[in-house]
Amino acid sequence: MYSIGANTMNPRSDASFKPINMDRDQRVVINTLTENWIPSPASGVWRIPLEREAEESGQVTSIVRYEPETSFSVHFHPNGEEIFVVSGVFEDEFGRYPAGTYLRNPAQTQHAPASQNGCVLYVKLNMFAEGDLETLRIDTHNARWQPSHDEGQSVLPLHGFGADKTLLVQWQAGASLPEQIYEGGLEMYILAGSFQDEWGTYRQGFWLRTPPGSYHHPSTQEGCLMLFKTGHF
Known part of the structure; x- marks a missing residue:
């Protein structure tokens, strides 16, 4: 089972609303476990x-x-x-x-x-x-994973329509992938484990969004499972 920590926090509601993170040319990283x-x-x-x-x-x-x-x-x-x-x-x-x-x-x-x-x-x-x-x-627990062209990475395609692709991605413990380039932008939600790249370290509960043309060189010590979307902006 995938699990996520749930902080018990005081709820708040703002009387006036402003759009949140809608400029998709901007990189956004949110640790949802602290929100x-x-x-x-x-x-x-x-x-x-x-x-x-x-x-x-x-x-x-x-x-x-x-x-x-x-x-x-x-x-x-x-x-x-x-x-x-x-x-x-x-x-x-x-x-x-x-x-x-x-x-x-x-x-x-x-x-x-x-x-x-x-x-x-x-x-x-x-x-x-x-x-x-x-x-x-x-039910992703009973679906068939596929090997990726990059060693140490497996993928489970969930949906595709045109350039819009959604999949689960598993990076094995100790994997260090070559530079990844996302022409259609990238959105990740980390379900388990962690990874790091030249921009930072990201653990379970992190959400990342980067604009079209973004890139990184990811690696992981413990392995990482994430929900991954690209080409949907």
């Missing part, structure tokens, strides 16, 4: 905004935490919803999704999300490309 949880419109559901276009609409990337026995009312997402279950069990009227499940709900679909026992999610809203209509439910 405050902010209340959502549903009681018992908390969020850490990573990038957010508007207060309750537009493009959003967040870490979301459901307390046990919490739910949202039925709602739809005008331009799609992408979810990775980090810990616990997420639910809606269509099924139950334990940690390690990857979900995609296309534009104009709706559901009533909930969690009986609590869960933590990585969520992206309203970012589907036009024509991307695929619904996905992938």
Whole structure:
């Protein structure tokens, strides 16, 4: 099971909203384990905004935490919803999704999300490309990993549409990869382990976003598992 520490912090809500990290030409690094949880419109559901276009609409990337026995009312997402279950069990009227499940709900679909026992999610809203209509439910614990062209790296493709690619990436302990160049930009959320590059060290719970054309030379002592996106900006 993938797990993430959950700090118990005092929630806060700002009366006036300003867009958060929406300039995708800027590099952003956030340690989500040290961020405050902010209340959502549903009681018992908390969020850490990573990038957010508007207060309750537009493009959003967040870490979301459901307390046990919490739910949202039925709602739809005008331009799609992408979810990775980090810990616990997420639910809606269509099924139950334990940690390690990857979900995609296309534009104009709706559901009533909930969690009986609590869960933590990585969520992206309203970012589907036009024509991307695929619904996905992938149990990554029972999916087939593939070797990468770089030694010490394995990949599990989750979704692709045009240049937009989402996958899990596993770097083995002791791996030192050659320079990686991301023409379509890069977004990483670290699920386990850690890695370092010429810009810093990143551990479980870190979220990174770098602009198109970015590069780095990563290595890891203990190994690293991450949710990885590119080409979606």
